[in-house]
Amino acid sequence: MASHVIVLDFGAQYNQLIARRVREAEIFSEVLPGDTPAATIRDKGADAVILSGGPASVFEPGAPTMDPAVFELGIPVLGICYGMQLMAHLLGGRVIPAARQEYGRSRMTIQRMVPLLEGLSSPSTVWMSHGDIVESAPPGFQVLASTPTTPIAAMGDPARNLWAVQYHPEVHHTPEGQRLIENFLYRVAGLRPDWRPAEVIDQAVAQIRAEVGEGRALIALSGGVDSAVAGALAARAIGDRLTAVLIDHGLMRADEVDEIRSVFADQIDLHIVDASEQFFAALAGVTDPEAKRKIIGREFIRAFEATEQALGPREVLIQGTVYPDVIESGGGQARTIKSHHNVGGLPEDMRFRVVEPLRWLFKDEVRRIGTALGLPDRLVWRHPFPGPGLAVRIIGEVTREKVAIVRAADAIVRQEIDRAGLNRQVWQAFAVLLDIRAVGVMGDQRTYGYPLVVRAVESLDGMTADWVRLPPEVLDAIANRVVGEVPAVNRVVYDITSKPPGTIEWE
């Protein structure tokens, strides 16, 4: 039977990342609620279990817990952060609030070499995000590693095959994180890699065929990576029974709609719908980010419904939703960070059956599948652009005037990064318009204009990100051009926040 790893979810923002790291090691992995009974895990034929992190403290009343019988299934268990704390708590160790909370990079030193830690540097850089610590390990456990503020940064009980780390090996800011996860899978659990992209493509095509049946379907095509890949899968599944719809909500970037038309019009039956009046009317006076997102989600569906009325009946709407859209919208156990227009923003009274062939995949997995399907690099490596478009890059009310300002500035930011040859190294780069004003001086005249934020991040999957150390001359060129060419803006600032604690978009 194929290798199968279960991730028990205690509400971490990163828990799906754990599953994706396992899949990156070519082993199938699924996420289940933290309190899934041990019997269910056994019946699914799991070969190993990983316990995720989570926002709670194990010693608080009502904190999420798990079936302790999981530790007796005879399969290896790896606890991560909250998962480690829970393991300690349930097996007789002690967890307390730390004197010093630890967020961000830390240096871990190995004290006892075991197969789980084989090949890791000592000290090695690890990404921490915790306020509690395991003060004493449970009976039978050995301390394996520590950091300056966390004496028990890794622990294990070789007899019962139970292992745990306080840091987050799943985030890419832990450079040797994948190594630890692969050690757990290959060395500790003895699993073999047997899960590959070709199978994902076959499953997705079969799923779309089954959902659409003999009928027709619409695909929501944005020109982005996810919907292009979803579109290619759908075209493979149902051929010319597929119609693509691009909603021009008036919140697209400079020249974007024309570019999409020229790339896709001869590939697929494409309808471009100008719905900008409808979106601006619905957004008038709205400043709350979640309210904006929900309105945009609703208006998208209304625009698809209106298009369907014009084109003839189609029950199925295919979307390029990916796993992070679901996670951040509060799918699973994680808290809602922001409602993505295509998930948390969907209206309840929608007429379509939504089919999302990429719902369980991360961006880099989607890119691999795009390449496997033969899509051009230019499309596969395009920078992501959020469905709500420039609306979530204008703090405060969205008006046509502000969209024009941020659109012009955004084009300059991307042009200068492109000109410097930094496109591939940057995950996403853009401009954000603030709703405050600052004083400046231009041509001996006082100005009172908007500050513009420039943001450029690097990331693998959008779940975590770091700001890009853009060369000063590129930042300088951006600032000069923006202030010179966009009259409403008189000041430029660069966002140097990583995710977490920031998010990529400002709203």
Ligand SMILES: Nc1ncnc2c1ncn2[C@@H]1O[C@H](COP(=O)(O)OP(=O)(O)OP(=O)(O)O)[C@@H](O)[C@H]1O
């Ligand atoms: N303007 C639009 N018109 C039609 N569908 C859209 C539009 N914007 C977004 N969508 C739908 O919402 C989904 C999610 O948007 P999202 O931006 O995450 O993905 P994408 O645009 O396909 O890829 P990327 O992340 O590269 O931008 C898209 O896959 C697409 O199905």
Ligand SMILES: O=c1[nH]c(=O)c2[nH+]cn([C@@H]3O[C@H](COP(=O)(O)O)[C@@H](O)[C@H]3O)c2[nH]1
């Ligand atoms: O289709 C989308 N609909 C949305 O509502 C949405 N919000 C954020 N994003 C994109 O997701 C990635 C992570 O963004 P955040 O760090 O801001 O959550 C980044 O790549 C964002 O651009 C969205 N994409």
Ligand SMILES: NC(=O)CC[C@H](N)C(=O)O
């Ligand atoms: N990231 C986590 O899992 C955090 C666990 C726990 N809430 C702590 O603060 O220590």
Ligand SMILES: [Mg+2]
């Ligand atoms: Mg997009």
